[in-house]
Amino acid sequence: MPYNCVVLAKQVPDTAAVTGKAMNDDGTVNRSALPAIFNPEDLNALELALQIKQAHGGTVTIMTMGLPSACDVLREGLYRGADRAILITDRRAAASDTLATSYILNCAIKKLSDVDIILCGRQAIDGDTAQVGPQAAEKLGIPQITYVEELLSLCDRTITVKRNVGAGWEKVRATLPVLLTVMDTANEPRPCGVKRLLKYKKARSQSELAKEGATEAAVQSLKDKNLLIDQWDLDYLDADMQWCGRNGSPTKVNRIQSVVLSASGYKEIAPTDEGLRDMVHELIVDHTIG
Amino acid sequence: MIEVNRNGEVWVFAEQQDGQLSEVPLELLSRGRELADKLSVKLGAVLVGDNASPLVEELSAYGADKVYLVEDPLLGVFQTSSYTRVLCELIEKHKPQIVLYGATAVGRDLAPRVASAMKAGLTADCTDLQIDDFTESRSKVVHKNLLQQIRPAFGGNIIATIVNYDRWPQMATVREGVMPLPERNGTIRAEVVSESIKITPEDLPLEILSRHFEAKKVNLKASRVIVAGGAGVGSKENFKQVWKLANVLGGAPGASRAAVDLGFIESDYQVGQTGTTVRPALYIAVGISGAVQHSAGMSDSAKIVAINSDPDAPIFQVAHYGIVGDLNVVIPKLIKAIRAKS
Numbered sequence: 001m002p003y004n005c006v007v008l009a010k011q012v013p014d015t016a017a018v019t020g021k022a023m024n025d026d027g028t029v030n031r032s033a034l035p036a037i038f039n040p041e042d043l044n045a046l047e048l049a050l051q052i053k054q055a056h057g058g059t060v061t062i063m064t065m066g067l068p069s070a071c072d073v074l075r076e077g078l079y080r081g082a083d084r085a086i087l088i089t090d091r092r093a094a095a096s097d098t099l100a101t102s103y104i105l106n107c108a109i110k111k112l113s114d115v116d117i118i119l120c121g122r123q124a125i126d127g128d129t130a131q132v133g134p135q136a137a138e139k140l141g142i143p144q145i146t147y148v149e150e151l152l153s154l155c156d157r158t159i160t161v162k163r164n165v166g167a168g169w170e171k172v173r174a175t176l177p178v179l180l181t182v183m184d185t186a187n188e189p190r191p192c193g194v195k196r197l198l199k200y201k202k203a204r205s206q207s208e209l210a211k212e213g214a215t216e217a218a219v220q221s222l223k224d225k226n227l228l229i230d231q232w233d234l235d236y237l238d239a240d241m242q243w244c245g246r247n248g249s250p251t252k253v254n255r256i257q258s259v260v261l262s263a264s265g266y267k268e269i270a271p272t273d274e275g276l277r278d279m280v281h282e283l284i285v286d287h288t289i290g
Numbered sequence: 291m292i293e294v295n296r297n298g299e300v301w302v303f304a305e306q307q308d309g310q311l312s313e314v315p316l317e318l319l320s321r322g323r324e325l326a327d328k329l330s331v332k333l334g335a336v337l338v339g340d341n342a343s344p345l346v347e348e349l350s351a352y353g354a355d356k357v358y359l360v361e362d363p364l365l366g367v368f369q370t371s372s373y374t375r376v377l378c379e380l381i382e383k384h385k386p387q388i389v390l391y392g393a394t395a396v397g398r399d400l401a402p403r404v405a406s407a408m409k410a411g412l413t414a415d416c417t418d419l420q421i422d423d424f425t426e427s428r429s430k431v432v433h434k435n436l437l438q439q440i441r442p443a444f445g446g447n448i449i450a451t452i453v454n455y456d457r458w459p460q461m462a463t464v465r466e467g468v469m470p471l472p473e474r475n476g477t478i479r480a481e482v483v484s485e486s487i488k489i490t491p492e493d494l495p496l497e498i499l500s501r502h503f504e505a506k507k508v509n510l511k512a513s514r515v516i517v518a519g520g521a522g523v524g525s526k527e528n529f530k531q532v533w534k535l536a537n538v539l540g541g542a543p544g545a546s547r548a549a550v551d552l553g554f555i556e557s558d559y560q561v562g563q564t565g566t567t568v569r570p571a572l573y574i575a576v577g578i579s580g581a582v583q584h585s586a587g588m589s590d591s592a593k594i595v596a597i598n599s600d601p602d603a604p605i606f607q608v609a610h611y612g613i614v615g616d617l618n619v620v621i622p623k624l625i626k627a628i629r630a631k632s
Contacts, residue, residue, distance in 0.1 A: 270613075
């Protein structure tokens with residue numbers, strides 16, 4: 001039987017690409033120099049959703065909350081095989097912490113009918129919190145299965161998965177609907193399909209079209225070709241403002257400090273028998289070894 | 291959500307499995323003790339499970355003033371929904387001001403669900419916790435004695451301090467290994483508060499078909515000496531040099547994430563932000579460039595020796611001794627020097 005999957009994706013700065021070029025002179029990271037990418041583990045979530053669709057039929061909807069520029073990850077999702085893309089963007093959603101974000105995503109998911117499986121990456125590489133998935137599941141009132149590594153079976157609205165629990169694994173079964181958070185070890189995300197890329201690179205959201213100054217006729221033509229990315233704001237979601245953005249976020253950032261690797265002055269040891277002997281002697285004298 | 295409650299206790303979720311406490315709740319009790327003393331409130335441990343009461347003594351010995359005990363055969367195996375029900379009911383009844391969880395597979399699964407149900411704040415993966423005042427930047431309103439939740443973010447490139455001043459409890463998950471284990475004090479007996487909480491079938495939506503746990507191959511946290519290799523080691527063959535040096539020093543081998551990703555060694559040995567946080571007496575980094583993600587997990591080591599063929603590798607900036615050279619030359623010489631001395 002077919003299943004409708006929703007993938008929650010996030011556009012993140014590529015924190016793994018912090019190289020010399022992305023460093024300021026004072027040793028801090030120049031965040032604007034980092035490329036914006038599809039959060040890596042969200043790609044594993046998308047891949048799992050696409051595999052479910054291939055095996056059982058149904059649909060894959062990719063959803064993201066962010067700036068209008070986050071449409072880049074939606075298009076990437078379409079290139080890989082998603083059927084529908086939804087952008088949630090609203091200035092009033094700015095400064096949302098994980099709790100407010102999960103509330104807004106939950107409002108958006110509730111706008112869709114017949115959702116069977118919600119998938120997201122285990123965590124995003126900019127914050128590494130792993131909180132939005134479980135919090136969205138709680139708001140939707142459905143079970144969560146975190147750290148999914150393998151889909152073992154899916155039959156008659158019953159899903160069985162293997163999850164990684166750090167020091168081992170668990171095989172668990174649940175009745176749909178359910179929210180899964182997916183590990184990078186679950187699968188190898190497929191590349192973009194060339195045909196799909198050629199088709200969906202023209203896909204645009206309303207805000208992108210407005211920025212490009214597209215005519216009404218051009219917008220209608222995109223819509224007819226199914227290339228209009230849905231764009232939802234908080235009014236459309238009937239979201240209660242007290243749970244959105246800054247108001248809806250109990251956690252506040254008090255301070256941010258950049259990690260500066262400071263040269264504290266190490267002792268240079270020559271890679272010779274004599275140099276190493278002296279170092280070992282010092283380590284024995286100060287009771288580090290021996 | 292509960293109201294701001296200045297008399298509220300400091301709580302630690304005492305994660306246990308099959309009647310065994312993991313180390314992280316004991317680490318949390320040690321910092322929890324400091325926080326509770328500073329706030330002049332009691333330190334509580336929340337112990338949930340089936341026949342978990344034998345662990346009360348252990349929690350007492352590690353500093354808990356009170357143990358909230360919830361026992362039920364239905365709570366024998368952890369499930370997010372049932373444990374969330376227990377935590378939420380306890381929090382609503384007793385109104386703690388702070389609740390801490392280990393940032394383990396269980397803690398990181400449970401805490402966000404509890405936070406969402408309570409509509410309270412949660413900070414993930416803290417590496418430090420302090421009590422301090424906070425002034426709102428716009429209104430200049432001062433909030434006294436808040437939990438300062440300190441954590442790395444942005445791939446370890448920044449350290450953020452998070453507070454939660456209105457929607458309590460203040461909750462955080464805390465990384466394993468970053469708080470030192472306290473001394474055991476067997477003479478203290480905590481007050482036990484037994485609570486019975488009704489678990490319904492809706493609280494157990496999952497069927498746990500099978501579970502498999504294996505002990506970690508290595509306990510890096512307990513090692514006095516760690517010799518860790520990185521991508522610069524170059525091959526699994528070269529990595530044998532790392533093992534050899536670790537053996538000679540009676541220490542444990544470790545690795546950066548890059549070395550694990552390259553298949554030189556298993557992930558149990560990984561040190562750093564996504565691995566284990568360690569603070570040994572001696573840490574020897576071989577062929578590790580020293581990205582912050584790695585440094586975050588080892589920079590508190592008492593002595594750090596860096597061996598790297600790249601003189602500009604950032605690892606030298608956290609090192610006490612730096613050796614620029616090829617590991618296949620340096621390590622045999624180093625082993626010779628160690629053997630000659632001992």
